[in-house]
Amino acid sequence: ETGVTQTPRHLVMGMTNKKSLKCEQHLGHNAMYWYKQSAKKPLELMFVYNFKEQTENNSVPSRFSPECPNSSHLFLHLHTLQPEDSALYLCASSPIVGTGNTEAFFGQGTRLTVV
Amino acid sequence: DQQVKQNSPSLSVQEGRISILNCDYTNSMFDYFLWYKKYPAEGPTFLISISSIKDKNEDGRFTVFLNKSAKHLSLHIVPSQPGDSAVYFCAARPYNTNAGKSTFGDGTTLTVKP
Numbered sequence: 001e002t003g004v005t006q007t008p009r010h011l012v013m014g015m016t017n018k019k020s021l022k023c024e025q026h027l028g029h030n031a032m033y034w035y036k037q038s039a040k041k042p043l044e045l046m047f048v049y050n051f052k053e054q055t056e057n058n059s060v061p062s063r064f065s066p067e068c069p070n071s072s073h074l075f076l077h078l079h080t081l082q083p084e085d086s087a088l089y090l091c092a093s094s095p096i097v098g099t100g101n102t103e104a105f106f107g108q109g110t111r112l113t114v115v
Numbered sequence: 116d117q118q119v120k121q122n123s124p125s126l127s128v129q130e131g132r133i134s135i136l137n138c139d140y141t142n143s144m145f146d147y148f149l150w151y152k153k154y155p156a157e158g159p160t161f162l163i164s165i166s167s168i169k170d171k172n173e174d175g176r177f178t179v180f181l182n183k184s185a186k187h188l189s190l191h192i193v194p195s196q197p198g199d200s201a202v203y204f205c206a207a208r209p210y211n212t213n214a215g216k217s218t219f220g221d222g223t224t225l226t227v228k229p
Contacts, residue, residue: 004158006158009156031213031214031215032215033213033215033216040221041221042117042119042204042218042219042220042221042222043159043204043219045215045216048213048215048216050213056216090158090159092158092215093215094213094214094215095214096213102214103149103151103161103214104161104214104215104217105161106151106158106159106160107158108156108157108158109157109158
């Protein structure tokens with residue numbers, strides 16, 4: 001396994017379901033992120049974790065609940081979603097700030113459809 | 116208010132010609148700029164970056180130009196190849212912030228025709 005891996009790649013869930021998205025990075029990074037990409041909209045940063053601690057929540061509804069048990073794993077727990085939450089959810093990781101010119105490394109994303 | 120804008124949703128060029136993708140930003144705090152490339156069913160991958168102390172950065176066929184006074188940057192691909200067909204995202208952030216906290220544009224879909 002290399003880079004950033006997300007599972008599942010596709011998910012269809014009903015509005016009353018509970019599901020979780022998983023992200024794992026093998027890059028030794030200490031920062032992890034969840035992004036949402038809706039159709040015809042830019043990537044929206046949802047959550048930021050530095051050294052397992054959540055440092056940013058960009059006004060994300062509570063039906064999205066992140067969890068970061070360690071620096072290599074990140075979860076997004078989903079509960080009672082709405083159809084408008086259907087989107088591509090991307091996980092990313094990066095070195096922590098202060099390490100110079102850096103970029104984020106993205107997973108392949110989970111295509112979520114809420115029915 | 117969208118702080119990073121890519122005003123061209125799509126661009127089509129002939130193989131071998133130059134592709135020019137444009138990006139404008141409004142936040143004066145941004146001083147590090149990146150381009151990401153995204154193929155269908157894949158996540159974005161880093162392509163090239165530039166800091167505000169430079170006005171040009173080149174990496175093989177890819178060159179990014181930065182015009183700070185105009186708050187504008189562009190990505191030049193020369194020569195364009197069919198494998199370059201993808202969605203290109205412009206991103207920007209203050210240099211001393213997490214690499215994943217960039218603000219992204221909407222993306223430009225580049226199609227390179229053989």
